[in-house]
Amino acid sequence: MWMRKAYVEVLVRYTREGQKIPILIIWEDGRKFSVDRVLDIRRAASLKAGGQGIRYRCRICSKETFLWFEEGKWFVEAL
């Protein structure tokens, strides 16, 4: 099953070491979701939506979801 690649606006905190930590995701319709915690950061491909970049495993509203940073843009896998 493939999914839609939904580009989203993201508010990002830069750490002193230059690492990017997403703190807020703004969905296409304007709804905002804050990222409770980033659980894992690694390079990975999105086979469902079609993409490749740095994948952030995030906990948002007590659910785990993936957020990708690919060539300067952020996206999520959406239905």
Place this chain on the structure above:
Amino acid sequence: MGRVILHSDLNSFYASVECLYRPELKKKPVVVCGKQSTRHGIILAKNEIAKRFGVRTGEAIWEAQSKCPNLVLLPPNYSRYLRFSELAMSVYRNYTDKIESFGIDECWMDITESTRLFGNGESLAHKIKEKIKNELGITVSVGVSYNKIFAKLGSDLKKPDEVTVINRDNFKDTVWPLPVNELLYVGPATKRKLNRIGIFTIGDLANTHMAFLVKLLGKWGETIWAFANGYDATPVNKTDHDGIIKSIGNSLTAPRDLTCDEDVKMLIYVLSESVGKRLRKHNLKGKTVQISIKANDLSLIERQAGFDDYTYTSSLIAEKAFKIFTRNWDWSKNIRLLGVRAANLVTANEYVQLSLFSDGRKAKRELLDRSIDSIRSRFGHYSVQRALLLRKKRENGLNINPVEDHVIHPISFFKGHI
């Protein structure tokens, strides 16, 4: 202890990357091909499903479509392939620094010294294969062996997403039964010659007397005989740096045949700008300009001439190239392909003997080129253009950007050795 060499091959590279970005196409036959309208209409890569229909790389689009009517045609996206190629390299670099790339999608790795850290060749090959699959979303096949030739054969033996080990104990069973043309550098002509004397498999070749092969094929006879026996000892060249650049050139098959001096002038300027830009990027200057011309009957000539002084100025290269052209072409045939190349290179900031007779415009021209480069890097290639290239812009399509729409050329196995 012998060497441990891996050869990693990104499976159906262009097509795999395209399918990754278009998951809905994964179950369909997909090919990546050039534009038919600009006469680059051949198949550059196909996915596994298209392969099953008998679609082959290098054939014309209509041939492929006749075998597979539902074929999905996609245009190539070179900058994306370069990004993925570089990502794959960064995975390989986790395990060794001895990496030699062979085209955009293949490379050899010498992991002899890394085996103490990461385990034996086979387990490391599996690690690399899984890492590429997870991080890049495409598959590789890896050959593991004690020389480069068998490692490459191994990666071709089972694909996609497989590891093949060829060692001193099993090469007679795995490599020798293969048809002789599977061996690197046994092309169609050599294959014909070998078949004529009853050599059909790599094993046949290995068991033929070397002196006989030398008589038949010249020094290549010895080389491929050694390949077949696993005696190849060529080292894996580190290519993490560009290596020593001996010349910089670009060539282009024109979207339509060139029929007059004006056409040629235009394309020469396009190519020279690209050559100049690349010289400046690598901080090099050249003293020799070479041009290559392929006529529409595919006959090829190459001519060259020198400057008095080293240069990286696009317009000087173009003027010289055009002068060489007019001196050597009589328009008895129309032209299909043009190439411009700068050779005899030195580092640009080396001290050079100034000429008493130069008019002082040289430095100005160099500055001008540097400024154009920086404008283009900020606002795109077409933001600043020569007036010459704006003439007949629409109808002839000759004004292209060969630096970014660039083509990857095959490279030699022996580079650096001969």
